[in-house]
Amino acid sequence: MSSFVVALDVGGTSMKGGLVTRSGEIVRTDRRATPRDRGPAAVIATIRSFIDDLATAGGGTPEGVGLAVPGLVTAETALYSANIGWRDVPATDLVPLDVPVMLGHDVRTGGLAESVLGAGRELSDFLFLPIGTGIAGATILHGEPYGGSAGWGGEIGHIPVFPDGEPCACGQIGCLETYSSASAVARRYSTRAPASSPDAVSVTAERVAALTASGDPLAVEIWGDAVEALSLALATYTLLLDPSAIVLGGGLAEAGALLSDPLAERLQKHLAFRQAPPLRQAALGMSAGMLGAALLGWRAAGFADAGTTWSLDVLKSPRVA
Ligand SMILES: [Zn+2]
Numbered sequence: 001m002s003s004f005v006v007a008l009d010v011g012g013t014s015m016k017g018g019l020v021t022r023s024g025e026i027v028r029t030d031r032r033a034t035p036r037d038r039g040p041a042a043v044i045a046t047i048r049s050f051i052d053d054l055a056t057a058g059g060g061t062p063e064g065v066g067l068a069v070p071g072l073v074t075a076e077t078a079l080y081s082a083n084i085g086w087r088d089v090p091a092t093d094l095v096p097l098d099v100p101v102m103l104g105h106d107v108r109t110g111g112l113a114e115s116v117l118g119a120g121r122e123l124s125d126f127l128f129l130p131i132g133t134g135i136a137g138a139t140i141l142h143g144e145p146y147g148g149s150a151g152w153g154g155e156i157g158h159i160p161v162f163p164d165g166e167p168c169a170c171g172q173i174g175c176l177e178t179y180s181s182a183s184a185v186a187r188r189y190s191t192r193a194p195a196s197s198p199d200a201v202s203v204t205a206e207r208v209a210a211l212t213a214s215g216d217p218l219a220v221e222i223w224g225d226a227v228e229a230l231s232l233a234l235a236t237y238t239l240l241l242d243p244s245a246i247v248l249g250g251g252l253a254e255a256g257a258l259l260s261d262p263l264a265e266r267l268q269k270h271l272a273f274r275q276a277p278p279l280r281q282a283a284l285g286m287s288a289g290m291l292g293a294a295l296l297g298w299r300a301a302g303f304a305d306a307g308t309t310w311s312l313d314v315l316k317s318p319r320v321a
Pocket residue numbers: 157158168169170171172175177
């Protein structure tokens with residue numbers, strides 16, 4: 001088969017791997033659990049064997065390896081992840097083969113994929129904002145993700161939007177994530193639902209979205225809080241960085257117009273003297289991190305322009321799991 005890279009998106013609970021050719025064909029995808037309860041050494045060993053297995057399945061030596069990982073990261077070293085528990089792991093320790101390798105921050109690597117071949121393809125400056133269990137953003141400047149001076153950039157989920165509000169797990173008060181993440185929407189609904197309701201025990205953000213659409217007053221209020229918190233954070237972002245668009249991704253964005261319509265309206269309300277940037281739906285879904293890792297793998301192999309000619313239709317072919 002033609003030459004390929006191994007791409008890995010390492011998450012806190014599972015990792016998604018793929019083999020991606022120079023022309024952007026995904027010839028194989030696979031998934032493996034992240035054994036984080038067994039400690040960082042076990043996670044590193046699992047990453048190594050996963051890469052080895054994917055390379056073997058490709059029937060040859062990959063041109064390069066790209067990895068998207070959580071926490072603080074440089075292109076060469078995974079510096080720190082509270083989620084996985086590792087510190088200062090060189091990229092070469094994660095890859096069993098003697099091939100070029102490049103690391104990227106998980107959200108920024110997803111943002112890179114949306115920038116090069118997804119919803120931000122023709123945009124130079126935008127915010128990629130996946131809203132899932134947590135909220136973190138990728139600031140895209142001149143087509144490339146920007147991580148700040150030390151790699152802490154993009155932590156938009158911990159912007160204090162309601163300073164007198166609810167405590168966040170991070171130690172601050174009133175963070176965006178406390179109101180607008182998918183898990184916050186579910187948690188805030190279930191804690192206030194009548195004790196007799198099954199939704200008081202377990203409810204998902206998807207269910208709260210459905211209840212909001214059907215006019216359930218508690219759901220409407222909690223959805224409204226989530227939208228208001230997001231609109232305040234995005235107004236701040238817009239005034240600071242003047243993005244040409246805001247690309248919404250993650251589980252909560254699946255709600256479509258139920259989220260984007262009121263969010264666009266509230267965002268414009270908070271901006272008096274300028275037009276709000278348009279909101280767009282992310283194009284790559286849950287594959288953004290893995291595809292971004294493939295771009296890093298090809299960049300490591302010396303192809304800086306990788307991805308610019310890749311077709312979204314090919315990437316979305318049925319072979320993509
Ligand atoms: Zn916080």
